[in-house]
Amino acid sequence: xxxxxxxxxxxxxxxxxxxxxxxxxxxxxxxxxxxxxxxxxxxxxxxxxxxxxxxxxxxxxxxxxxxxxxxxxxxxxxxxxxxxxxxxxxxxxxxxxxxxxxxxxxxxxxxxxxxxxxxxxxxxxxxxxxxxxxxxxxxxxxxxxxxxxxxxxxxxxxxxxxxxxxxxxxxxxxxxxxxxxxxxxxxxxxxxxxxxxxxxxxxxxxxxxxxxxxxxxxxxxxxxxxxxxxxxxxxxxxxxxxxxxxxxxxxxxxxxxxxxxxxxxxxxxxxxxxxxxxxxxxxxxxxxxxxxxxxxxxxxxxxxxxxxxxxxxxxxxxxxxx
Amino acid sequence: xxxxxxxxxxxxxxxxxxxxxxxxxxxxxxxxxxxxxxxxxxxxxxxxxxxxxxxxxxxxxxxxxxxxxxxxxxxxxxxxxxxxxxxxxxxxxxxxxxxxxxxxxxxxxxxxxxxxxxxxxxxxxxxxxxxxxxxxxxxxxxxxxxxxxxxxxxxxxxxxxxxxxxxxxxxxxxxxxxxxxxxxxxxxxxxxxxxxxxxxxxxxxxxxxxxxxxxxxxxxxxxxxxxxxxxxxxxxxxxxxxxxxxxxxxxxx
Numbered sequence: 001x002x003x004x005x006x007x008x009x010x011x012x013x014x015x016x017x018x019x020x021x022x023x024x025x026x027x028x029x030x031x032x033x034x035x036x037x038x039x040x041x042x043x044x045x046x047x048x049x050x051x052x053x054x055x056x057x058x059x060x061x062x063x064x065x066x067x068x069x070x071x072x073x074x075x076x077x078x079x080x081x082x083x084x085x086x087x088x089x090x091x092x093x094x095x096x097x098x099x100x101x102x103x104x105x106x107x108x109x110x111x112x113x114x115x116x117x118x119x120x121x122x123x124x125x126x127x128x129x130x131x132x133x134x135x136x137x138x139x140x141x142x143x144x145x146x147x148x149x150x151x152x153x154x155x156x157x158x159x160x161x162x163x164x165x166x167x168x169x170x171x172x173x174x175x176x177x178x179x180x181x182x183x184x185x186x187x188x189x190x191x192x193x194x195x196x197x198x199x200x201x202x203x204x205x206x207x208x209x210x211x212x213x214x215x216x217x218x219x220x221x222x223x224x225x226x227x228x229x230x231x232x233x234x235x236x237x238x239x240x241x242x243x244x245x246x247x248x249x250x251x252x253x254x255x256x257x258x259x260x261x262x263x264x265x266x267x268x269x270x271x272x273x274x275x276x277x278x279x280x281x282x283x284x285x286x287x288x289x290x291x292x293x294x295x296x297x298x299x300x301x302x303x304x305x306x307x308x309x310x311x312x313x314x315x316x317x318x319x320x321x322x
Numbered sequence: 323x324x325x326x327x328x329x330x331x332x333x334x335x336x337x338x339x340x341x342x343x344x345x346x347x348x349x350x351x352x353x354x355x356x357x358x359x360x361x362x363x364x365x366x367x368x369x370x371x372x373x374x375x376x377x378x379x380x381x382x383x384x385x386x387x388x389x390x391x392x393x394x395x396x397x398x399x400x401x402x403x404x405x406x407x408x409x410x411x412x413x414x415x416x417x418x419x420x421x422x423x424x425x426x427x428x429x430x431x432x433x434x435x436x437x438x439x440x441x442x443x444x445x446x447x448x449x450x451x452x453x454x455x456x457x458x459x460x461x462x463x464x465x466x467x468x469x470x471x472x473x474x475x476x477x478x479x480x481x482x483x484x485x486x487x488x489x490x491x492x493x494x495x496x497x498x499x500x501x502x503x504x505x506x507x508x509x510x511x512x513x514x515x516x517x518x519x520x521x522x523x524x525x526x527x528x529x530x531x532x533x534x535x536x537x538x539x540x541x542x543x544x545x546x547x548x549x550x551x552x553x554x555x556x557x558x559x560x561x562x563x564x565x566x567x568x569x570x571x572x573x574x575x
Contacts, residue, residue: 070452070462095483099464102417102452111535112418114447127539132445136339137348140540144533185461185496189489191482206574212335230575242503248485255465255481255501263574270335284572286564287550293338295544302567303550304560314561319575322565 002028003086003148004035004054005077007094009068011043016092016153018160021052023153024090025164029122034058034084035170038076038177040066046172053164058084060177064184070100071184076177077104083175086148087124093152095254105150111143112150115273117157130154134272135295155254156277199233199249206232206263209252209279210240213268213289213308217245222312223267229319230263237275253278267308271296288312323377323471326433327368328424328454329361329396331389332444339543346538347414357392360439364500366507367469368437369400375471378402380431384423386410390523397518398510404521405431409528417447418535424450425457426529433458435476436497440465448499455497462497463490467504 002024006017017035024033035049036058046059060080064072077100081089091097093115105112118129120140127140128151143149201207208227214220220234227234234250241251252259253275264282269275271287271294279285280299287300288308297303304311333339333348334356340349357365368379381396383389384407393404407423415423428436436458438451455462467487468479477491481501510518551567553560568574 070464095465095481098448099452102447102449103456103462105449105535106418106421106453106456112447112449113536114449131544132541133333133337133339133348134335134443134446135544137341137541138544139538140542141536141538143536145535185492186463187491188480189491191486191488193486238502254483256485258484263568263572284568284574286568297550297552298544298546299548300550301548301572302564303552304564305552306557306560310557311560314557315564318558318561318565322569 001084001086002031002033002088002090003081003084004033004090006035006037006045006049007092007096008037008039008042008045011041011045013045013048014092014094015160016094016155017049018052018163019155019158020090020092020153021054022160022163023116023119023158025053026158027088027090027119027122027126031087031123034086036060036080036175038065038073047169050169050172051165052170053166054170057170057172058175059172060175062177062179064179064181067188068096069184069186069188070103071186072179072181073100074104074107075179075183078108079177080175081108081148089148089150091150091152093154097152101150101152109145110148110150111145113141113143114152115154116151117154131273134270136293154273156280194248201233201235201250201252201257201259204233204259204261206230207235207252207259207261208232208265208267209235209237209269210267211237211269211275212239214240217243219309220245222309226265226312226316229316230265232263232265235259237269237272266296266300267312269296270294271299323371323375323434324380324432325368325371325377326380326382326428326431326436327361327365327396327401328382328436328438328451329365329392330358330383330439330442330444331355331385331392332358332442341541345541347541350413355388355391357395358439358442358444360441360500360502362507363502363504364437364439365396365399365401366505367500369508370505371435371469371471377434380405380433382424382428383407384409384412384420384528386413393523394518395510397521398514399508400514402521404523405526406523407526407528412528416445416534416536417449418453419532421450421453421457422532423528424454426532427526429458434495436460436495438497438499440499440501451497451499458497460495460497461492462499463492464499465501466498467501469498
């Protein structure tokens with residue numbers, strides 16, 4: 001059996017959970033799939049999940065699961081695994097999963113494979129594809145040791161709309177998740193956002209984004225001129241915002257904004273996966289990079305290999321002509 | 323405060339990968355290495371905490387003899403001494419084997435705080451720090467953007483997705499995985515480089531029972547999911563052609 005651990009916050013399902021169900025359906029072979037959702041309360045999430053073609057939806061509610069802590073979740077998921085005895089535990093590779101899944105695997109002494117983008121074969125003998133070396137290479141890996149094996153799936157690698165729905169709703173069952181709240185060592189406060197963003201990049205029709213290749217803050221003027229000529233907003237990959245060259249609110253990627261504009265121009269961005277997840281849904285992607293092997297070219301519709309300090313100004317000139 | 327920082331040596335960003343003969347790992351003889359970037363931020367945070375609260379910073383690294391390069395660099399930036407779990411088999415090891423190897427060497431040191439980068443730029447499991455915390459019996463938190471130390475405890479700012487954050491308090495000893503950009507990095511001074519030569523690197527053999535949890539069956543260059551149209555020519559020719567295609571084909575202008 002494959003046990004999918006769905007993610008929810010305050011009764012709202014994280015859609016990456018549906019991608020993980022789609023991945024589990026591809027992986028399953030003849031194995032049944034169960035989906036579990038955990039929280040103090042789970043609202044309509046179990047009913048949402050029951051539309052999937054799965055054997056059962058398990059609901060584990062416990063007051064100690066709100067707010068989320070890794071210690072609390074490890075206790076709950078370990079209890080679920082011991083009850084249900086799955087061969088594979090599947091999770092979306094979210095920040096929350098990254099926070100507790102390694103602890104769970106370490107405590108249970110089971111294999112963990114993270115950030116999976118593809119599945120070869122099915123069932124217990126399947127191997128999993130995952131990026132290595134910042135996406136420059138892809139590895140096919142197999143878990144070792146006893147089941148269950150714990151596998152996390154990269155966000156966006158499987159499509160939520162590819163998830164098969166059931167002909168009727170799957171049964172929803174409440175399960176006990178024993179948690180000793182006195183063993184939770186982390187005490188979280190309420191989540192907050194830093195200063196309200198002055199720019200909403202998710203609404204921009206066109207975006208010119210810069211990466212490490214821009215080399216210095218002074219060179220940002222090159223991107224700004226191109227953006228002006230295109231009627232675009234300027235954005236950046238994480239290292240640029242880490243350096244303070246652009247405010248954090250202009251960062252695209254897993255720790256910043258997710259965008260899907262009509263046109264996305266990537267200047268000197270190599271295309272680490274943390275950046276790609278934030279922009280690969282863009283309708284047309286242009287990549288300009290000096291390294292022909294940069295992973296950004298894998299998602300680009302149009303690519304130019306060359307010096308952005310020559311190409312970007314030439315592009316600006318060309319756009320200003322018309 | 324006794325602080326440990328775990329650092330990994332990884333291929334440089336400019337490195338162009340080549341595969342070994344059986345296509346299960348990279349050709350290591352072609353590789354030039356550097357300090358894993360998130361670990362450099364963890365080191366910087368440890369140095370700042372020592373400057374504020376006193377104590378010592380111990381660099382811990384697991385890998386073949388070659389990782390002394392990044393250990394020396396960390397000592398030159400200001401760490402006090404180092405633990406090196408040296409074994410040739412650790413060069414291609416997964417997060418669990420690295421964490422177990424580090425835990426064996428670190429358990430007896432009774433660190434108050436252990437910092438790691440949030441993930442490595444080579445295998446990228448994003449798991450070593452959390453597994454190490456479990457092995458050392460410490461609470462942990464991940465993707466940390468600010469660290470405050472008070473009486474016997476920590477208050478830390480954890481990054482959530484989509485621009486959200488959260489403060490968390492927890493007791494010491496504890497382990498934190500540090501997000502890139504938490505601070506501004508310092509670089510080694512000539513004085514630091516000279517001083518590093520006299521600092522102690524304790525070599526520790528890898529403990530029994532350290533095993534990988536996954537096997538790399540094959541390593542390959544990624545297959546393209548999209549047909550990318552590459553545009554050649556001089557800068558002005560390429561620019562002209564790109565504008566034409568964006569206007570006529572993609573209708574993106």
